[in-house]
Every structure is written in structure tokens, then in C-alpha cells.
């Protein structure tokens with residue numbers, strides 16, 4: 001042991017930079033990587049709650065200055081911190097749920113201020129290259145009251161799932177009810193961002209939106225039996241889409257969808273399935289554009305295609321299409337792993353519902369429906385209907401054929417009758433009067449239509465010639481009339497005449513003005529002569545011919561009038577030797 005002091009090793013800590021700080025609280029989003037993932041507006045509302053401010057204050061004072069452009073100009077103007085007004089936030093909310101630049105900029109900005117890197121999964125931005133930019137999100141705020149109640153009961157934080165924002169979804173499958181879109185207390189639709197908005201409460205009156213169980217289920221919130229399979233499938237497949245987004249190595253590209261579409265088309269044709277027109281309705285023509293990648297497929301059609309092809313939406317959008325099956329292996333349903341539960345079954349309630357629909361179509365009070373229209377209503381091919389209900393279908397077809405025959409006969413009668421009318425009516429007016437479309441008339445009776453149009457044109461020409469004659473006659477009339485008077489005699493508008501016969505009308509007007517002027521000059525000359533005569537007569541009697549005296553002795557006693565007449569009288573007086 002020694003008392004000598006021990007040298008301790010000097011520990012010189014290197015100055016380390018503190019980990020980066022985020023400007024706002026780095027609130028964790030709910031349910032990323034699950035179908036129940038939170039929506040971006042819900043996250044913003046919760047973030048504002050975490051900062052003990054309203055969401056409008058958060059946007060106006062924190063986000064707008066830091067997120068930068070592009071934001072809707074109106075929102076930027078209205079929500080500037082100095083004014084504190086927030087009128088443009090409805091527009092901002094709508095764009096936040098688009099797939100455009102605003103959404104991307106806001107997500108990037110929010111990720112920067114919260115220090116998070118997963119906020120894009122609260123939107124559909126991952127799918128922006130393959131999904132259409134319209135009709136994806138619902139324009140109204142919707143919610144399931146029972147879900148809110150369940151979360152409160154279990155202590156789960158309140159939020160709005162992204163699924164409730166998607167337009168094709170109208171139902172909470174878990175609680176078997178339609179989503180609600182109007183507050184029961186104030187009867188108003190909710191706004192996405194307002195001073196009062198927070199998940200679970202009305203953004204207008206602040207009332208609690210949750211209810212326990214199905215106690216308040218109203219008739220319009222009950223889902224019809226036949227809508228269930230479709231809604232269940234839509235919720236499942238869109239849920240898978242939200243779930244898959246964080247796991248993708250890279251965002252899916254448009255070419256994958258174009259290739260899938262081509263393969264689907266080929267498989268469809270090879271399998272001898274009902275035509276694409278039956279499956280997709282009148283948008284069939286766009287299939288070629290989709291297959292070439294020239295246009296985006298609408299979300300509802302995309303879902304229909306996937307349902308018919310028996311694959312999930314994620315598969316369709318991300319996986320290259322399978323090689324076409326060899327011809328001998330082609331089954332009636334070509335895509336393996338088809339979701340048979342989601343398909344229509346000609347059994348039990350479905351069969352009964354189909355029969356009821358067909359019977360209702362037969363009893364339809366208005367114009368009879370075609371079989372194709374009925375098939376479209378039930379989203380089945382016409383040939384499927386014919387296969388299962390041949391008799392009812394035949395009735396529908398017969399009824400429609402009779403109706404069409406009658407309609408054609410009526411149309412022929414109307415056109416033939418119109419040809420006899422004098423003056424002949426315009427085809428457009430005739431169609432309006434008879435409640436048929438011009439295209440229908442042209443399609444069925446092109447010759448009659450042509451005759452009618454030619455007659456109307458000839459009639460118009462005749463009218464034109466007759467009008468021209470009348471105007472030329474008016475040029476020879478005495479006294480010359482005005483254009484207004486000629487028009488009134490013809491029962492027409494003067495402006496119309498001026499428009500169609502500008503030269504003739506100009507001549508008529510000039511002639512009338514010249515006549516008016518000549519009359520005026522003549523009248524004035526006569527008056528001056530009379531003044532001279534009266535002045536001379538008064539002078540002969542030795543009376544001073546004042547204006548008043550002369551005026552009193554005129555044939556139509558009156559004031560002498562204009563300064564010119566008074567000057568003339570003065571000149572006469574000077575001639576006669578009067579000083580004044």
C-alpha cells in the first residue's frame with residue numbers, strides 16, 4: 001500500500017449529438033398493417049387531442065406553415081394563422097383523401113413534423129399508381145355507432161378506420177348494420193375537420209355518437225339479405241388491401257394491372273364465360289384501354305372484375321397474372337382458388353329472391369323492362385336468368401317485345417301524322433311532344449325523319465322568301481312605315497327582322513326618317529309664312545306685332561315656340577320699320 005495518490009483514468013466523453021427531436025408529439029397510429037388501420041383525418045384529430053388543441057388550430061397554426069404547398073388556395077387563405085378562419089378545410093379534407101399531390105405533400109409534411117415514417121399507410125397513397133383518383137373515397141363522414149360503443153367499453157382509443165372512408169363500403173360487417181352518416185341529435189352530416197371534431201363525437205353538436213348493441217337499428221340501417229355477400233367480400237378484399245400496404249417491397253405499378261387485365265380478358269374468353277358486357281355493364285368498351293394501360297379502372301368495376309375472376313384485389317394489383325391454363329384443363333371457372341362463398345348460388349333464398357325480382361319486373365307499372373335490364377339489376381348474366389327461370393324470362397321478353405312493337409307503331413303514326421301537319425313541326429319539337437328521343441326516331445324511321453326535316457327546311461325557306469317580299473313592299477308604301485310597324489303587322493319581332501334582313505331594314509328606316517324630316521321642314525315653312533302674314537296685318541292696323549299678339553292670331557293659337565321663330569319675327573319687324 002502506498003499513500004501516493006492514484007491516477008484515475010481520465011474519461012473524456014465525446015460530445016454526441018442528441019437524437020433528432022420532432023416538432024410535434026410522435027403519436028403512434030392505430031392498426032397499421034391490419035384491416036382496421038386508422039385514417040389520416042382520424043390521426044390528425046387524435047394528434048390535436050394529444051396537444052390539447054382543436055384540430056383546426058393545429059392545422060392553421062402548426063401544419064399549414066410547416067407542411068407547405070400545395071394546399072388548396074382557399075384553405076390557405078382562410079386558415080391563415082392571422083385570421084384563424086377555417087372555411088377551406090372541407091376542400092382540404094377531400095384532397096387529403098385523394099391520391100394526388102396534396103395528399104402526398106401532407107403525408108410527407110406530417111411525417112416530418114411528427115418524426116414518423118409510417119403515416120402514408122393511413123391513406124391509399126401506396127396504391128396511387130393503380131387506383132383511380134376519383135370515386136374511391138366517400139364524400140361524407142360515416143361511422144358504426146356500435147363499434148364506438150364497443151371501444152369505449154373495452155378502453156380502446158377512439159378513432160375512425162380508413163375502411164369507413166372507402167366508398168364501396170357501406171356496412172360494418174362485424175355488427176351487421178349499415179354505417180351511419182347523419183348525427184341523430186342534430187340531423188346533420190359530420191365534417192372532417194371542425195373546432196369540435198374528435199373521433200366518436202358529432203363535429204357539429206358535440207354529442208356522443210356511439211350506441212350499445214342494435215337497439216337503435218332503423219329500417220334503412222338494416223342490410224338486405226341479397227346485399228350481404230357483396231358487402232362481406234368488399235370489406236374483406238379492401239381490408240386485405242390496407243393490410244398489405246406496409247409489407248410491399250415497392251408500390252405496385254400500372255403495368256401489372258394492365259397485364260392482369262389482359263390475362264383476365266383472355267381467360268374470360270377462353271372459358272366461354274358470359275360476355276364482359278354482362279359482367280361489367282356498359283363500360284365494356286373501356287376494357288381495351290385498361291388492358292393497354294391507357295385508363296385507370298374505377299374501383300367498383302375493379303372489385304367486380306376481381307369477384308368474377310375469383311381473386312383478391314391485392315393479388316390483382318400486385319401479382320403478375322398466372323399463365324393461361326392449357327385448353328383441356330379450362331374449367332367453367334378458370335381462376336384457381338375462386339371464392340365460391342361470394343358467388344351467387346341458385347339455391348334457397350337466392351333462388352327465391354331471383355324469382356321475386358323477376359315477378360316484380362313483370363308487374364312493373366311503368367314501361368316494361370327488358371331482360372337485360374333485369375339481369376343488370378341482379379348483377380347476373382341474362383343467360384343465367386334464362387337458365388334458372390325460363391318461363392318468367394320468356395314472359396318478360398314477350399312483354400318487352402310487345403311494348404317495343406307498340407312503341408314503334410306509335411312512333412310511325414306520330415311521324416306520318418306530322419308530315420301532314422301544316423306548318424310541318426321541327427323534329428326536335430315533335431320528339432319532345434311525343435316523349436321519344438330523336439335518335440330513336442332516326443334509328444327506326446330514317447326515311448320519315450328525312451322527309452320531315454326536308455319539309456321543315458322547305459317551309460322555313462318559304463317563310464324567308466315571303467318575309468323578304470313583304471319588306472320590299474314596305475319600301476314602296478306611303479307614308480313609309482317603321483320597321484317596328486312592319487314587324488307588328490307581320491306578328492314578328494323587329495329584332496329578328498333586323499337580324500335576318502339587315503339591308504332591307506336599314507333602307508326602310510332611312511326612308512321613314514327622310515319622310516319625317518321632310519314633313520318637319522314643310523310644317524316649319526308654313527308656320528313662318530303665317531307669322532309673316534299676321535305681323536303684316538297687325539302692322540297695317542298700326543299695332544306693334546309682339547310675339548304674344550302674333551301667337552294669339554295664328555290659325556292654331558299657341559306660343560310662337562322656338563328661338564328661331566322669334567328671331568324671324570324680329571327680322572320681319574325690322575323690315576317693317578319697328579325698332580324692336
Ligand SMILES: [Zn+2]
Nearest residue numbers: 144147172175
Ligand atoms: Zn361496428
Ligand SMILES: [Zn+2]
Nearest residue numbers: 183186202205
Ligand atoms: Zn350532432
